[in-house]
Each structure stands twice: as C-alpha cells, then as structure tokens.
Amino acid sequence: MNDLEKKSFYSFLGLYIVSSFFLLSLTGFWYYTAQKHALEKETYYKLEHIADKKSGEIIMAHMHGTPLQAMAVPKEMILALINTQGKVTEGRLVDPNMHIRPGYFLVDGYNVLISDAPREHLNISYVAVQSDTLKAQLHKLKDSVLAVLGIVAFAIALIAWVLSKLFMKPVHQRVRQIERFINDVTHELNTPITSLHMSTDQALKRGECTAKTLNNISISTKQLYDIYRSLTYLNFSSRKESTEVVDLKEILEKSIAYYSGLAEIKRISFKTDLEEMLFAIPEAQASLLFGNLIGNAIKYSSPRSEIEISLKDKVFHIRDHGIGIEPEQQKEIFEKFRRGTSYSGGFGIGLSIVKSICSQYNIGIELDSIPAEGTEFRLKF
Numbered sequence: 001m002n003d004l005e006k007k008s009f010y011s012f013l014g015l016y017i018v019s020s021f022f023l024l025s026l027t028g029f030w031y032y033t034a035q036k037h038a039l040e041k042e043t044y045y046k047l048e049h050i051a052d053k054k055s056g057e058i059i060m061a062h063m064h065g066t067p068l069q070a071m072a073v074p075k076e077m078i079l080a081l082i083n084t085q086g087k088v089t090e091g092r093l094v095d096p097n098m099h100i101r102p103g104y105f106l107v108d109g110y111n112v113l114i115s116d117a118p119r120e121h122l123n124i125s126y127v128a129v130q131s132d133t134l135k136a137q138l139h140k141l142k143d144s145v146l147a148v149l150g151i152v153a154f155a156i157a158l159i160a161w162v163l164s165k166l167f168m169k170p171v172h173q174r175v176r177q178i179e180r181f182i183n184d185v186t187h188e189l190n191t192p193i194t195s196l197h198m199s200t201d202q203a204l205k206r207g208e209c210t211a212k213t214l215n216n217i218s219i220s221t222k223q224l225y226d227i228y229r230s231l232t233y234l235n236f237s238s239r240k241e242s243t244e245v246v247d248l249k250e251i252l253e254k255s256i257a258y259y260s261g262l263a264e265i266k267r268i269s270f271k272t273d274l275e276e277m278l279f280a281i282p283e284a285q286a287s288l289l290f291g292n293l294i295g296n297a298i299k300y301s302s303p304r305s306e307i308e309i310s311l312k313d314k315v316f317h318i319r320d321h322g323i324g325i326e327p328e329q330q331k332e333i334f335e336k337f338r339r340g341t342s343y344s345g346g347f348g349i350g351l352s353i354v355k356s357i358c359s360q361y362n363i364g365i366e367l368d369s370i371p372a373e374g375t376e377f378r379l380k381f
Contacts, residue, residue: 046131249277
C-alpha cells in the first residue's frame with residue numbers, strides 16, 4: 001500500500017476500534033453496574049431476612065416465656081444481639097466500637113444491617129447481621145467482566161483488521177488500476193507526441209513538408225484526438241446528449257476513412273459490406289462506438305492482414321485476424337481499465353466505452369474470439 005492507502009487503512013481501523021471499544025466499555029460498565037446493584041439488593045435482603053427471623057424468635061420466646069435458642073446462620077454471616085444497655089449479649093460485632101443505630105451501612109468491608117425489630121423483648125434492642133461476601137462477589141464480578149471485555153476487545157480488534165483489509169481491497173485495486181491507467185496514458189501519449197515532434201522538426205530542417213511527413217503528422221494527430229475523445233467521454237459520459245436519427249453507414253464510412261492511415265502503417269486492408277441503416281443515437285457517440293472497435297482491430301491485427309466489416313440487417317460485424325483474446329479474459333474485457341493483453345499498448349478503456357454506449361442505447365453486443373486466430377464483435381441495433 002502507498003502512503004495514502006496506509007493512512008486510509010489505519011484511519012478506518014482506528015475509528016472502528018475506538019468506536020467499538022467505546023460502546024464495549026459502556027456495555028461493560030452498564031452490565032457491571034446492573035449486576036452490582038442486583039448483588040447489593042440480594043445481600044441486603046439476605047441480611048434483612050436473617051434479622052427478621054431472629055427478631056421473630058426473640059419476640060416468640062418472650063411471649064411464651066421459653067429460653068431463646070441459638071439460631072443457625074450461614075457461615076459467611078455474623079450475628080450479634082445487643083441489649084438495651086448497648087452491650088453485645090450474643091455473637092460479636094466486626095467493629096466493637098461501631099455506633100449502634102438501626103440501618104444498613106458498610107463497616108471495614110462488611111455489610112452491616114442493624115434491626116430494631118425485637119422492640120426490647122427479652123431486653124434485646126437490636127439484632128445486627130454482618131457479612132463480607134459482597135466484597136468478594138463484586139471483586140469476582142469485576143474480574144469476570146474485565147476478562148470477557150478483554151476477549152471481546154481482542155475479537156473486535158481482529159474483526160476490525162479483517163474488515164479494514166476487505167474495505168481497502170477494492171480501493172487498493174482501484175488505485176492500482178488508476179496508477180496503471182496513468183502510466184498507460186503517458187505511454188500512449190508519448191508515441192504520437194514524439195512522432196509529431198520528429199515530423200515537424202524534419203519539416204523545419206528541410207524547409208518543406210513532404211507527403212510522408214504530413215501523413216505522420218496526420219496519424220499522430222488522430223492518435224492524440226482518439227485519446228482526448230476517450231478521456232472526454234470518461235469525464236463527461238453522464239452529460240446527456242441530444243439523440244438524433246443518423247445513417248450508421250455514413251458514420252461508419254467516415255470512421256473507416258479516418259483510421260485508414262493507421263491501417264496502412266501495418267499494411268492492413270479493409271473488406272467492407274455496408275448498407276444504409278438508420279438509428280437514433282448522437283453522431284459523436286456512434287463515431288466513438290465504431291472508432292474504438294476499428295482502432296482495436298487495427299491495433300491487435302497481424303501485419304498485412306485483412307479486417308472484415310459489415311453493416312447489414314441491423315447488425316454490425318467487425319472481424320480481425322490477429323492475436324485474439326484468451327477465454328478467461330473475455331469475461332472481463334469490457335471492464336474499465338481492464339486489458340486483455342499488454343500487446344500493442346492501450347490503456348483499457350476502449351471496450352468499456354463501447355459497452356457503456358451499447359447499454360445506454362440498448363444495443364446488443366456479442367464477442368467471439370480464438371487466441372492466435374482473431375476476434376469478431378457483433379453489435380445488434
């Protein structure tokens with residue numbers, strides 16, 4: 001990846017991870033708080049239950065005049081009975097100096113519930129129930145939540161990395177295509193510009209312009225114009241052009257004449273069979289449609305070969321006898337920036353423009369190609 005791609009990759013990755021961790025932290029905090037509140041309530045109700053039960057036993061013993069029996073309490077709880085003088089008559093207090101008053105509070109890590117439910121029966125004013133289990137439960141809960149958050153955070157980071165890679169894959173491919181396209185355009189421009197420079201330089205040195213020099217200048221100018229026309233279509237293809245009924249035969253004859261100079265360089269001849277055909281399409285679009293197919297046929301044809309062109313029964317045929325297209329490439333040949341071969345240059349937009357125009361004007365397109373034998377395109381109007 002280049003620097004821009006890396007910046008985009010890490011920006012997406014960082015944003016995904018930060019936002020996910022933020023939501024994860026909120027979820028973890030909410031879960032911990034809810035569970036903590038539930039444990040605190042559960043501990044309170046347990047302490048209250050023990051205190052009420054013991055208070056009931058005290059009251060019943062006083063009313064029936066029977067001795068107060070020792071009450072079995074859970075081992076994690078400490079029970080204390082406090083008389084009217086504030087002295088502990090049974091059990092113990094976790095803090096002997098604690099202030100005795102009814103209520104629920106925390107003392108030295110213990111949850112303490114002091115109940116005045118005995119109402120001084122048997123000379124007992126308060127029942128104190130104490131437990132330190134909540135502290136251990138909260139500690140265990142915190143460790144569990146942090147462990148789960150850690151596992152989920154690792155999973156999120158891993159998923160974020162994979163998603164970032166998947167997110168950047170088409171971007172990376174498009175950047176590679178654009179870089180290759182720029183390199184190809186630069187290479188394609190170099191040939192006609194160099195030819196123009198050499199031709200004009202020779203004409204200036206000789207003081208005259210020969211037919212060969214004029215032909216070279218004409219061919220180079222046409223190559224530059226083709227590149228300009230293709231790039232213009234890419235930039236402004238969304239702009240609507242007025243549709244008019246045109247004679248495709250007339251436009252096709254102009255295109256063949258236009259590319260005849262390029263064909264002569266490779267000693268390529270045209271065999272044509274054309275009939276008048278009217279169709280509703282902007283003339284510039286039709287010219288670009290035929291021009292790309294004829295230009296490709298010349299580019300990929302073998303020297304001293306023949307290109308067959310026909311326009312009959314609402315079908316346009318163009319067949320060359322050149323390098324052909326591999327079967328696996330035929331499925332992708334109409335994609336933008338996709339080239340079937342590195343043979344004879346090009347920058348992979350000609351056939352994508354053809355496909356785009358055909359789709360826009362409901363023109364059927366078919367392709368038959370045999371490697372090392374040639375290629376045929378058919379347009380059905």
